[in-house]
Amino acid sequence: MARGRIGKGAASEEESTMKKVKEWSTWTLKKAKVVVHYGFIPVVIIIGMNSEPKPQLYQLLTPV
Known part of the structure; x- marks a missing residue:
């Protein structure tokens, strides 16, 4: 039973998405x-x- 661990594939995908953003x-x-x-x-x-x-x-372009 996995306890919320993220595999390397998911982490690199997230990093790739963040890099693109x-x-x-x-x-x-x-x-x-x-x-x-x-x-x-x-x-x-x-x-x-x-x-x-x-x-x-x-008149718009002159400073007076």
């Missing part, structure tokens, strides 16, 4: 970082252009 999450976070980095300013401009009163593009 870690690799996937790392890959996803790297891609998300790039998307946020290059997408933030355009999103701010789009939101600014859709607000009231409607500013011109040069």
